[in-house]
Amino acid sequence: MSLSQKLAARAEAGNPVRVGVIGAGKFGSMFLSQGPRTPGLHVAGIADLDPERARQAVARIGWPAERSSARSLAEAMRTGATFITEDAAALTAGDGIDVIVEATGNPGVGIRHALHAFAHGKHVVMVNVEADALAGPLLARRAAEAGVLYSFAYGDQPALIAELVDWARTAGFHVVCAGKGTKYLPVYHASTPDTVWRHYGFSEEQVAGGDFNPQMFNSFLDGTKSALEMAAVANACGLDPAPDGLAFPPCGVDDLPGVLRPREDGGILSRSGTVEVVSSLERDGRPVFRDLRWGVYVTFEAPSDYVRRCFAEYGLKTDSTGRYSAMYKPYHLIGLELGLSVASVVVRGEPTGTTRGFSGDVVATAKRDLSAGERLDGEGGHTVYGRLMPAADSLRAGGLPIGLAHDLVLTRPVAAGRPVSWDDVAFDPDRPAIRFRREMEALFRGEAGG
Structure with missing residues (x-):
């Protein structure tokens, strides 16, 4: 049933x-x-x-x-x-x-x-x-x-992305890349709650008339929320973040197969089997044609010439070689769709996506030059944003996760654009969330032999 x-x-x-x-x-x-x-x-x-x-x-x-x-x-x-x-x-x-x-x-x-x-x-x-x-x-x-x-x-987008990845793999396709769309420009990484409404184009009257939390909205704009969601997808689907994190390439739905393929084949990916977020804005601020701002996608590869011909016969959008294609969902309905998880978990005994490993992490990164003695104000704030990193790199660097970068005081300066480490802050190791996270780090570092 x-x-x-x-x-x-x-x-x-x-x-x-x-x-x-x-x-x-x-x-x-x-x-x-x-x-x-x-x-x-x-x-x-x-x-x-x-x-x-x-x-x-x-x-x-x-x-x-x-x-x-x-x-x-x-x-x-x-x-x-x-x-x-x-x-x-x-x-x-x-x-x-x-x-x-x-x-x-x-x-x-x-x-x-x-x-x-x-x-x-x-x-x-x-x-x-x-x-x-x-x-x-x-x-x-x-x-x-x-x-x-x-x-x-x-x-929410991670569950919908995990569903597309599962669809592709169950159909026998190799997943090249999976992710979502968002509104992005490089300058947004430095956005703060004081500048967020200007970037969104909201007037003072609009903000005054609604239930708007500037720090929460800013976490979507400055790249933090995208990094969190792609870490969740990477950890659920066995995909690896790129060494340099998210690139946010401008890309519409028709261009997904050509952009989100490996560099050796003409795309922007450092490797196959990764996650990426596409921007609904060109770098000069113009809107991308047929953008995927509210949606999710997966790109996959034809395993044979026969399958590549099938792609063409059934009208799939592909790259210029016909080898790479994409499937996408243009919208997500947030909590309106949540009942599917509740039902699936209880009546089918199946999660709608679940974390299985630790391949992606989100590290607090300085929005500007930060001084010793400054207090971090967390996700969407004035001091740091979250950058996606391979978990192995984060563990080696002792990266401070963005989820704990709130109300911690810097013990030394951190330059703009640099990740913040555990060694850069004073913290209470007995705080429950910190203790649990440090336990996780020790567990996975030990399993990796580090």
């Missing part, structure tokens, strides 16, 4: 998939808007540091008041309503919850929630790509040890 049929059967049997959601921000709200419309799926609990914000969120997306009126998780289980709480630990430990959706966006908090969920036998759908890029390889091992699943969030 299909996923929807399996869910419908559970609904008829009175045994819906019971979900706990942590974080009622934009992604969480988009999922919550669709949850009640999906037979066989019951959002039993929502945890948010500000329960009133969560109540306002569900009211804004159209929930009737009685849907979120449960006074306890047990009551929610009996009545089919939803319990809203500030206690995420109680939700992850709650009897009857099948799967936890972690949608906070805070990497340290995400690690804590995931480990607590594993300890209580709960599957985790990790919306929090910041947590996955920071420690996903070790989180995935902890989930396996606990006998539960750790999954990417369908609707």
